[in-house]
Amino acid sequence: MLNPADPAFLSALEGQLAPGTLRAPEPRDLEEPRGRWQGRAGAVALPRTVAEVAVIVRTCAAARVGIVPMGGGTGLVGGQIMADGPLPLILSLERMAGLRGIWPQENAMTVEAGMVLAVAHDHAAGVGRIFPLTLASEGSARIGGLLSTNAGGVNVLRYGNARDLVLGIEAVLPDGSIFNGLKRLRKDNTGYDLRHLLIGAEGTLGIITAASLRLFPAPASTATALLDVADPATALRLLDLANTHAAGLISAFELIHRQGLDFLSETLPNVAQPFRPQGDWMVLLELALPAGLGGAEAVMAGVLEAAFEAGLARDGAVAASDSQRKAIWTLRESIPLANRKVGAISSHDISLPLSAIPDFIPRANTLLAAMGDFRVNCFGHLGDGNLHYNVFPARGRTKADYLNQRETVKDTVHDLVHQMGGSVSAEHGIGRLKVGDLVRYGDPAKLAAMRAIKAALDPLGILNPGAVISAA
Amino acid sequence: MLNPADPAFLSALEGQLAPGTLRAPEPRDLEEPRGRWQGRAGAVALPRTVAEVAVIVRTCAAARVGIVPMGGGTGLVGGQIMADGPLPLILSLERMAGLRGIWPQENAMTVEAGMVLAVAHDHAAGVGRIFPLTLASEGSARIGGLLSTNAGGVNVLRYGNARDLVLGIEAVLPDGSIFNGLKRLRKDNTGYDLRHLLIGAEGTLGIITAASLRLFPAPASTATALLDVADPATALRLLDLANTHAAGLISAFELIHRQGLDFLSETLPNVAQPFRPQGDWMVLLELALPAGLGGAEAVMAGVLEAAFEAGLARDGAVAASDSQRKAIWTLRESIPLANRKVGAISSHDISLPLSAIPDFIPRANTLLAAMGDFRVNCFGHLGDGNLHYNVFPARGRTKADYLNQRETVKDTVHDLVHQMGGSVSAEHGIGRLKVGDLVRYGDPAKLAAMRAIKAALDPLGILNPGAVISAA
Structure with a gap:
């Protein structure tokens, strides 16, 4: 059971950090883009170094206080918002946004997790390279959050998902130890790939503090x-x-x-x-x-x-x-x-095997048409099999008119996706929104392995409590 | 502590399997290409289905008998050979070598782990595609082993390592549960990436039984x-x-x-x-x-x-x-x-940041020259920063003349690689040969996390005992 980040804890934590590292939460720290949840937090920690991140994590572990890691706050599944449970500490990496090095001949650069994606683009462009991760929120989204959610975007077809663009990471693990994995190597078969385990874990297994990223020659x-x-x-x-x-x-x-x-x-x-x-x-x-x-x-x-x-x-x-x-x-x-x-009734970030897509769309449309009067806007990254299949009110009506159908619509679409071999979260992740979907559609052996890994690496459950996997 | 795969155990196991699934070990099961170790085993199991693999793993778990997974046997670091400890069972997937499906328009195929790489090439070529993983042992190496070791080869620069060519896997976990992860999706952010954890784990966390592979248009x-x-x-x-x-x-x-x-x-x-x-x-x-x-x-x-x-x-x-x-x-x-x-005195499968390579080679040569009279053949996949820096006897001498220098040569090269930000196993893996190197050069936080993950997923330590990580 976790403890709240109450004034006594915060005062003890403050004593271990440089002045000004903690501040009171502001509205922007407690909101998410779709307005589904209202966050709560005892304070926001703004460390400047990986050593400070380690102190914060160690102190939270000792006191059993939950940590919600915060990047640019643009996630769409509530991974950055904890609406209930003991008051957590928000850990924002916005002050760790530096460029540690850039090697054009190697097509690589090492950046801190708080760097905004558009700034990473600028650094690459400055040496005639590109960092190809590209998505609508690139002016706000930060590298740490983009990697923790294995972000997708419009360039996946050619350059892969966020995880495919990472040569190495530095991270603070749940016990406060620092994983120094920033090597800029294209091949490195020395043990389990902790990098790929932390990427996409949405901050539940470690705090990514820096990354060595792959660059590409600018076309x-x-x-x-x-x-x-x-x-x-x-x-x-x-x-x-x-x-x-x-x-x-x-x-x-x-x-x-x-x-x-x-x-x-x-x-x-x-x-x-x-x-x-x-x-x-x-x-x-x-x-x-x-x-x-x-x-x-x-x-x-x-x-x-x-x-x-x-x-x-x-x-x-x-x-x-x-x-x-x-x-x-x-x-x-x-x-x-x-x-x-x-105003969507329900939005679905799905992927399917490419050859299933021509069947999926009319089947989903038919199922929905039998349930009521909707408009569907289906668009997305077809080359990756990733569709945003979003369901809207009929003309002249609003999403409020459909509140009681929202869950049924979602389940209808997700059930069909699952039945056709697809994924109910292609690029947005699980966060808190889809924890139930993961249980419903996830492979049982994989879920059991995920729980075992979470318990092994974060036995106290302090990192992003309630995200990705529910408490056992 | 493990128990041996003794006659009583083997007889009980045999009763649960189709006739002819077990056989006595043959010399080819107990050898490895460089002749460093002599293997031992109670028997070789040759299952035909993933369900049979699950029975074998469950039975070994119940009896605490070690399992050594066997692909094509071409590994160069002893991952497929257990030279000491309680007699293990060898689990060969050579009878699970079928093509489960091929989808040219999706650029994907699903194959069983026992398929030989050259056969996978042929299947891809049959539909005008390529499966780009290419290496010298492609006539013997099998998909399961290639993925378990995250094989490299000559095409990494363009198409990535083995892990980058995998859309999904099916695997039997150490408790005998089956992970059904064969989805053919380019984007799927539903929880921790178990695929990437098992790929490169050298059979210590699960037995890969099938994989959905990426194909590419043939140039x-x-x-x-x-x-x-x-x-x-x-x-x-x-x-x-x-x-x-x-x-x-x-x-x-x-x-x-x-x-x-x-x-x-x-x-x-x-x-x-x-x-x-x-x-x-x-x-x-x-x-x-x-x-x-x-x-x-x-x-x-x-x-x-x-x-x-x-x-x-x-x-x-x-x-x-x-x-x-x-x-x-x-x-x-x-x-x-x-x-x-x-006949090499010591061979080194190393990688370095690209920009460190021009310095590394003369520095390593100078260090060796101070130690004695050697010939060095340094070659490899420069585009990936992966060199085979191999050290040979002077003309007229043999490697036997250098036996007492072998470890010093290896340590000298590996120390320099490590110091320059490189890896002491770029593509061959850890196996049993480099378990000590991993402890010596590995990041301590990563090693602790690896041990925690191994203990969480394989608490009895039955999968490939002694490979990758040493007993705690």
Whole structure:
């Protein structure tokens, strides 16, 4: 059983830290983007060094006080918010945001966990490289949180998930010991891969304090197109065709549904829409090439010519300038914002085996149609099999009208995903929102192993209590 | 304390299995390629299904009998050989070698752990795809062993280590439960990544019985060159140049030392050598392109023109035919065979941050030269920072003459590697050979976490006893 971070504990902790390391919680520390939970905390700790993080964790362990690690606070599943239980300490790494080193020839840099993703991008760009992790919240999300949640985003198809971009990590373990694992090695088979265990553990097994990240040469030319495709099956054939032409150089393959365009027209009419698809679906295809292969435009032209010839695309717009490219991406990236303005009844961050997607979408639609009057906006990272299948009120109604159906809608979608071999959390993680889903859909042997690992590494249960796995 | 797999135990086990599942050990079960250890075992179990593997593991757990998992037996660190302690059961997956499914459009296939790597290559090729894991022992090594050791090989630069090629695994955990984790998903953030924990654990945390593997489109054209470079620093500048031209399409960047060519001349004179470098070093560079980018030869020509102009290469041979390409690869892949004929005093499978390599090699050479008269053949996967720094007797002497220096040579090399931020086991793993190295060079917090995880998942210590981590 945990103890609260009460004034006596905080006063004792304060005595061990540099002045100003603790402060009272502010509203921003206790909120999360979807407004589902209201957090509580005794204080916010803002350490400046890994040694201070270790002191904080050791002191919390000795007093059995829970710690909620805080990155940029952009997580969508409540991993950063503890709404009940004994008052925890929030541990924010925002003051540990430095660049420890950058090695362009190695395509590597070592950064502290509090660095904001957009700042990491800037450091890479400064030496002619890219750090490819890219997602809507990159102006706020911090490296530690992005790794702890194994963030995805739009570049996974080409560069992998967050875990695939990490050469090494430094972390404070639940007993306050420091794991010095920042080696910048591409190959290192010396024992269990603690790095991959901590990445994606959402702060329940350790506090990531720094990471050595993989960089990549910046592409020399980029071509971006928006294409009208008949349906998701056709989109997958288009992906296959694009792979034949340019496997390894496709940096995005995003699926967009007409519903998303309608939401944009309704809520964000200033966002330009190059054309309306004949049917329901569009694909955003982007190629990015290094310097020795000619321009990306020529390769894109080859892909499109073959696609039109094979009947895989019916219309399209290729960006002819950087501003046109940005406009296409603004369209894609404004869809989540439009969704928020409309107000979803239930949002689903799912993934499926690629070949199951053409079946999944109509089956899910049919199940929902039998339950009531909904609008579905299904879009996402088709190249990774990752869809955001989000369910909205019928026109003229609001999500409040559907409150009693919300759980049923969610279960209907997740049950079907599970039945078709998919995942009910593709990129957002489990946090506190999906703890029950993990129990419901997770493999029992895996769950038992997870509990055993949690109990072995964090026997007191002080790290992010209640996140990912429920108390036994 | 474990019990031996004695006749009474084996007879009880046999009663629970299909007839013919157990057999007496044969010499091939008890040997390893470098002949350092002689194995012992009560019997070899050859299950046909994951359910049979679970029965075997449960029965061994109940009787506290150790299990040594066996793949193709090609490991170089003794992970497959238990030379002392209570007689174990060898668990070979060679009868579980089936293809469970292949999905070309998904670029995925699911195979059983006993499948030989070359057979996996054939299945992929049958649908116009590649499974890129490639190494010298591919005719014998099996998928289960390759994943359990997180094998490397020549394609890591482009496609990653074995772990990076795995979408999901099925495994039997130490309590006999079955982890059904074969989902073919590119994104799945539902709890701790048990897949990455079992991959590279060398059979100490579970028995991998099947895996869903990533496939890639087969490249449409390939260009291979052998280049004379002044030194490793120049080779790294050449890699940077090649990345500028063709990042993402470089499938091999191998460093070769003149000593390897001399060993080939001595021991395998039939292996063709296209030219002799002016100095000590050569690079094998290979590019492989999809169909929409023009031919690889033209891109290679661009790289070489720029390399000659920048003074990064002094001479070179580009394969003009498939047989010339094969000849270049035969040269590269015959070097380990020549090494074995010469007989190494001590071989070191190391990795370093790329930028440390130009310093490391002369420093190691200098340290060794002060210790005696040696020949060093340093070669390997430079693009990954992975070198095989192997130390041989002076001409006219044999490794037997150096027996009393072997440990000192190894420690000298490994100490320097460690000091320069490297790894003393880049791709071969820990096995039983490097258990002491892991304790000596491993991060203490990581070692403690490894022990805690091992104790949590395998409290009886029945899985591969003595491998990776020593008893506490």
